[in-house]
Amino acid sequence: MRVLYLGDIVGRSGRALVLEKLPELREKLKLDLVVVNGENAAAGFGITRKICDQLLEGGVDVITTGNHIWDQKETVQFISQEKRLIRPINFPKGTPGIGAGIYEAGRGRTALIINVMGRIFMDPLDDPFAAVEEELGRHRLGQTVNFILVDIHCEATSEKQAMGHFCDGRVSFVVGSHSHVPTADAHILEGGTAYQTDAGMCGDYNSVIGMEKEEPLQRFTRKIATGRFSPAMGEGTLCGVFVETDDRSGLAKRIEPVRLGAHLHGAFPEL
Structure with a gap:
């Protein structure tokens, strides 16, 4: 299988770039599955129903999230109906x-997507390792499913x-989100x-980390909040990871970064 994971979409700049580039990416990389982290898609905080629908209609197969999942109040109302939008499993x-x-x-392949949130410097949720272990106990890579991805959304490297090594040999791909770099x-x-x-972020x-510089700088240098954080609106850069797996085992044969945009050195897999 060929899978593309895109890091945290931050605001309009990130959304626009993902929606613009995704049809071309699906064609060039011959993708079987596209997963994106959408927890910062709505003005940097959470995701709305409208944005969720735009991403899914634009070629995204599954949307993962993280600690900002409930920042938009409407998410609580629709997340139970939209199974392609998932929140951390250890809530x-x-x-x-x-x-x-x-x-x-x-x-005709199937993919198990697991979203989990870490606990170091984050909200004290249930044990992420136990939650992932319980889910992996229900599925076997290469037998019950063809691909397994774990998106670990946390602060600490x-x-x-540790989650990567915990899952090694049992899943296809473990990728971190949240840090935006x-x-x-x-x-x-x-x-x-x-x-x-x-994986980094899709944003300016x-x-x-995707926000206009003035307010973070004010808080760092003077320890005073003078306003809200606002997503930077300049030209975006798309960041993600491409993974190709063995058809029989579901384990990885190849992993390469994907970076397209204005501010970072570009990277793109050659098929």
Whole structure:
């Protein structure tokens, strides 16, 4: 299978770029599945029904999220009906929505997508490792599903790396989100799982993690909040990760970063 994961979409700049580039990406990379993190898609905070529909209609197959999932009040109302939008699996039982799902991919394949949130410097949710273990106990890579992706949304690099090794050999791909800066460690782990600590963001990199610079700088230098954070509206850069897996085992054969846009050095897989 050929899968593209795109990092956190931040505001209008990120949305516009993803919707513009995705048809071309699907064709050039011959993609079977596209997963994006959409938790910052609505003005940098959460996701609305309208934006969710735009992304799904624009060629996205599954939308993962994170700690900003409930920033838009309407999300609570529609997330239980839209199974292609998932929230971290380790929210307490009874939380609306689902944290994992099985989705149809190209050529009759199936993919299990798991979204989980870390706990270091984040909200103290249920144990992310136990939650992922429970979900993996229901499925077997290469037998019940053809592909398994784990999006670990968290702050600490160590926690993301630990999740990669925890899942190694049992899933196709573990990728980190939330930090908004792409890491340079895309590789295949010993057991055959593709891994990258953070995919980066889809948004304007002339910013502070996607936000206009003035307010973050004010808070860092003077410790005074003078306004709200607003997404930077300049030219966006698309950041993500491309993974190709073995058809029989579901383990990774290839992982490469994808970067298209104004501010970062470009990267694009050659088929």
